[in-house]
Amino acid sequence: MSRRYDVVPSAHRDNAREDAMNEASGEPRPRRQGDAPTLGFVGLLRWAWTQLTSMRTALMLLLLLAVAAVPGSLFPQRLQDDFAVQTWMEDNPTWGPILDSLQFFDVYSSFWFSAIYLLLFISLIGCIIPRARKHWQQMRSAPPRTPNGSSGCPNTAPWSWRTTPRPRADAA
Numbered sequence: 001m002s003r004r005y006d007v008v009p010s011a012h013r014d015n016a017r018e019d020a021m022n023e024a025s026g027e028p029r030p031r032r033q034g035d036a037p038t039l040g041f042v043g044l045l046r047w048a049w050t051q052l053t054s055m056r057t058a059l060m061l062l063l064l065l066a067v068a069a070v071p072g073s074l075f076p077q078r079l080q081d082d083f084a085v086q087t088w089m090e091d092n093p094t095w096g097p098i099l100d101s102l103q104f105f106d107v108y109s110s111f112w113f114s115a116i117y118l119l120l121f122i123s124l125i126g127c128i129i130p131r132a133r134k135h136w137q138q139m140r141s142a143p144p145r146t147p148n149g150s151s152g153c154p155n156t157a158p159w160s161w162r163t164t165p166r167p168r169a170d171a172a
Contacts, residue, residue, distance in 0.1 A: 049126065052119070052122060052123050052126060053123060053126030053127055054123075054127070055127055057123050058120065058123040058124055058127055061116060061119055061120040061123055062120060064116055065113075065116050065117055065120055068107070068112070068113050068116055069107065069108075069113075071104045071107050072107035072108055075088070075099065075104050075105055075107070076088055076105065077105060077106065077107065077108070078105045078106050079106070079108075079109070085105045088105075
């Protein structure tokens, strides 16, 4: 059974040197297939859970929550001052209904803000529970042995007091 090898140039410019060396040595790279393996429903759920519970995702969701809270500071909120919302909508007849349909006057009770902090909550729980289990096991285990003297610690030298006094500068 023979494999089909074609030299496919790299799409990234940083790999140009590698491509040139492969061409010079005569070793072709295997052609990559564009078909990704099918995960199935359970595999897709595992992938989604892994992505959601990564620390990177939690930090991105925290940043997104901070950015999503900005309209709550810029536009009047209906829960605090309904009259200010009505005045703003009368002063801006074009943007008022658009922003109202996007719930910019009810930011902290909007569906999109709630979705962000619900995802953040799930992500943080998924990040904390496995790490907390490991911390609990380490906390309950015996502490590591300490070295005897300074022989186990690298870059240590014995220290002694100076036996001869220093001459004073004003004594000369």
